[in-house]
Amino acid sequence: MPRRSRRTLLVSVMLLAALAACKREPTFDERYAGAQKAIREKAGELDKDIGERERQSRELERAAPQPPPS
Numbered sequence: 001m002p003r004r005s006r007r008t009l010l011v012s013v014m015l016l017a018a019l020a021a022c023k024r025e026p027t028f029d030e031r032y033a034g035a036q037k038a039i040r041e042k043a044g045e046l047d048k049d050i051g052e053r054e055r056q057s058r059e060l061e062r063a064a065p066q067p068p069p070s
Contacts (some may be wrong), residue, residue: 026034
């Protein structure tokens, strides 16, 4: 194989390897959508937790002894 062909082949392989190693950065819209999804999931978890605590609080109020009327 001529020297020039080997060099061309080597450069081509190195170029392909470099392109394969590069990852595409997410766009602003992709990052925004990911952050928005994470916020919605966290908000849902918080709403569920708050609802559970409110339910427990109401149950404790109902179960607590009532003071006699004065």
